[in-house]
Amino acid sequence: MLKLFAKRQPAQRLADLKKLSLFVDLSRREMKIVDGFMHERNYLENEIVFDEGDEGQAIYFILAGRVLICPQGQPQAPIATLERGNFFGELALLDDAPRVAQARAAQDCTLAVFFRGDFLELMQSHALIASKIAFQLARHLGARLRASVRREQAQ
Amino acid sequence: MRRERYQSGPLVWLSIVAATSLLLFLFQKILWLVVPFLLALIGYYLLYPVQQRLVLAGTSRDAAAALVSGGAFAVGGGGMLLAFPWISAHLVAWQDVAARYIAGGLRFIAETLAWAESNSSFAAKAHLSDQLTQHINALGEHLAGTYLTDAALTAAAWFPSLLLAPFLAFFFLRDGWRFKMFLIRAVPNAFFERTLYLVDQVDRTARLYFQGLIKLTVLDALCLACGLWLIGVSAPLTLGLLTAVLAWVPYVGSILGCLLVVLVAATDFPGDPAVAYAAIGLFIWVRLLDDFFFMPMTIGRSLKLHPLLTVVMIFVGGAVAGVAGLMLVLPLLGIAMVLGETVGEIVTDTRLRARHTFGQELRQRQATRDLQA
Numbered sequence: 302m303l304k305l306f307a308k309r310q311p312a313q314r315l316a317d318l319k320k321l322s323l324f325v326d327l328s329r330r331e332m333k334i335v336d337g338f339m340h341e342r343n344y345l346e347n348e349i350v351f352d353e354g355d356e357g358q359a360i361y362f363i364l365a366g367r368v369l370i371c372p373q374g375q376p377q378a379p380i381a382t383l384e385r386g387n388f389f390g391e392l393a394l395l396d397d398a399p400r401v402a403q404a405r406a407a408q409d410c411t412l413a414v415f416f417r418g419d420f421l422e423l424m425q426s427h428a429l430i431a432s433k434i435a436f437q438l439a440r441h442l443g444a445r446l447r448a449s450v451r452r453e454q455a456q
Numbered sequence: 457m458r459r460e461r462y463q464s465g466p467l468v469w470l471s472i473v474a475a476t477s478l479l480l481f482l483f484q485k486i487l488w489l490v491v492p493f494l495l496a497l498i499g500y501y502l503l504y505p506v507q508q509r510l511v512l513a514g515t516s517r518d519a520a521a522a523l524v525s526g527g528a529f530a531v532g533g534g535g536m537l538l539a540f541p542w543i544s545a546h547l548v549a550w551q552d553v554a555a556r557y558i559a560g561g562l563r564f565i566a567e568t569l570a571w572a573e574s575n576s577s578f579a580a581k582a583h584l585s586d587q588l589t590q591h592i593n594a595l596g597e598h599l600a601g602t603y604l605t606d607a608a609l610t611a612a613a614w615f616p617s618l619l620l621a622p623f624l625a626f627f628f629l630r631d632g633w634r635f636k637m638f639l640i641r642a643v644p645n646a647f648f649e650r651t652l653y654l655v656d657q658v659d660r661t662a663r664l665y666f667q668g669l670i671k672l673t674v675l676d677a678l679c680l681a682c683g684l685w686l687i688g689v690s691a692p693l694t695l696g697l698l699t700a701v702l703a704w705v706p707y708v709g710s711i712l713g714c715l716l717v718v719l720v721a722a723t724d725f726p727g728d729p730a731v732a733y734a735a736i737g738l739f740i741w742v743r744l745l746d747d748f749f750f751m752p753m754t755i756g757r758s759l760k761l762h763p764l765l766t767v768v769m770i771f772v773g774g775a776v777a778g779v780a781g782l783m784l785v786l787p788l789l790g791i792a793m794v795l796g797e798t799v800g801e802i803v804t805d806t807r808l809r810a811r812h813t814f815g816q817e818l819r820q821r822q823a824t825r826d827l828q829a
Contacts, residue, residue, distance in 0.1 A: 334511060334512075337517065340640055341641075342645060342648060344645060345818040345819060346818075347818060348645060348815050349811050349815075350645075351649065355649070358649040358650075358652055359652060414648070416652045416653075416656065419656075426505075426511075427508075427512050
């Protein structure tokens with residue numbers, strides 16, 4: 302019966318996750334611990350992952366397929382199209398502020414989901430792993446901020 | 457476009473109270489399973505931090521669960537095996553000690569009533585000390601024949617089901633996270649994030665409650681033990697621990713604990729009722745400390761219940777399921793509250809339901825695509 306609880310493809314998912322910038326500092330052992338917290342979800346093309354204004358509870362990693370980030374109900378005016386190896390909804394790791402845009406599957410996709418509650422638990426039980434993720438998250442947000450400033454200056 | 461924060465209405469709260477009462481009613485029917493389950497949960501939350509340490513040190517979750525559970529089995533089982541010859545050797549002596557303490561306690565109550573009758577005409581008219589003496593004599597005649605036999609039979613009947621507790625604790629440690637993932641996998645995409653939050657809240661509530669209960673027991677036991685040691689009562693640590701564990705049952709447990717302390721104090725110092733009164737005073741002081749200081753610091757933080765609702769639900773628990781209800785009502789209410797509020801939030805969210813319907817339509821279309829062609 303315990304096979305019912307087992308995950309399907311942990312080795313492949315582990316390899317995919319390890320390539321993500323957020324987990325670049327983690328060792329294989331640390332990555333396995335983080336992988337233990339991951340949920341895997343499948344979305345069909347056009348299915349909504351989350352809405353603008355939803356309370357953010359989790360960060361999503363794209364394992365397969367493409368995801369569209371757009372203003373609520375305007376998939377024809379996308380803010381970004383993300384592919385395998387990207388992640389989105391990362392601000393939800395920091396607080397439960399409302400999502401700033403809608404995310405919907407641009408094609409059938411598989412996502413790994415990391416819940417904020419698990420991240421907080423990781424901070425308590427595995428502070429080193431959590432700090433490595435938090436550091437990479439800060440670098441990622443810093444890079445986005447710089448890019449945004451550069452875009453504004455160019456305009 | 458932030459949505460309005462959901463506030464549970466009276467219907468949701470009524471459902472929460474009704475569900476808690478129904479669960480209590482059902483649980484008292486399968487108490488043989490609920491009690492080991494609860495003990496296993498306490499064991500799980502006690503051992504979980506140790507397991508986490510081992511995982512951090514590089515051990516896999518399964519191996520860490522096996523190591524921690526094996527260690528706990530070895531300590532518990534080994535302790536019982538080592539203690540068994542000693543317990544058998546002292547059993548008869550303990551029986552005498554128990555009888556001596558019961559006699560001492562009853563003598564103390566009879567003396568107190570006699571003193572009250574000699575000082576108050578109202579108490580004298582009630583003839584309480586005579587009635588008590590009659591009851592004591594009747595109890596003494598039946599104690600060995602009826603009550604002790606019943607107690608021994610009950611203990612023997614409970615023993616096999618209590619053996620379940622360590623096994624359940626091991627499986628909670630080893631497969632608890634897999635079970636959580638398994639449950640969440642069954643949730644539709646539209647409700648996924650909200651359900652993750654719900655499961656996390658239930659887990660957090662239960663963990664904080666049981667860890668709070670353990671902390672509260674340790675604090676209570678230490679305070680009582682220190683006080684009893686200062687008064688000069690024998691075996692202060694054992695008494696403190698016993699009364700702290702008895703306090704897991706609201707009201708009834710506290711009264712039993714107080715009686716136990718008074719029995720010991722009155723027997724240790726038969727000619728000095730002041731010691732027994734000091735023990736009662738100490739007990740009341742620790743209870744107050746517990747209610748106003750320790751409880752909000754430990755358990756209170758986990759449940760965030762309104763004090764009036766807490767008291768009312770304790771009475772409801774007692775009425776529906778007796779002593780078991782008194783013990784179970786607060787953790788059950790805490791969990792029913794989180795579940796009820798979240799289910800209420802999901803059910804009343806039109807957007808989530810619309811997203812779910814849309815997702816189902818997409819799946820239906822994908823499943824029937826070749827059929828339509």
